[in-house]
Amino acid sequence: MCLWETLEWLRRGGRAIRRSWIENGWKKQWIQMKNKPYLELKISGEALSPWVATQEDLLANDWILLGYPKE
Numbered sequence: 001m002c003l004w005e006t007l008e009w010l011r012r013g014g015r016a017i018r019r020s021w022i023e024n025g026w027k028k029q030w031i032q033m034k035n036k037p038y039l040e041l042k043i044s045g046e047a048l049s050p051w052v053a054t055q056e057d058l059l060a061n062d063w064i065l066l067g068y069p070k071e
Contacts, residue, residue: 003053006063010039019062030066 006016010033017030031039031051041051 001063002061003058003063009065013068015066016063018060019064
């Protein structure tokens with residue numbers, strides 16, 4: 001899935017991760033748009049950090065859609 005398709009999922013409250021992140025051991029990090037209008041990366045525990053996509057992220061097609069966060 002490309003980032004553009006993933007963005008719509010994020011806008012509706014979903015979360016997403018790149019397959020390459022999982023392969024590199026970053027299974028517990030994902031992005032979301034909890035505090036719109038910007039993307040956030042879950043970094044540890046419940047902590048979120050603003051996230052800016054790199055060119056590689058923008059062009060990647062290995063995005064995986066995750067469920068909606070439990071709140």
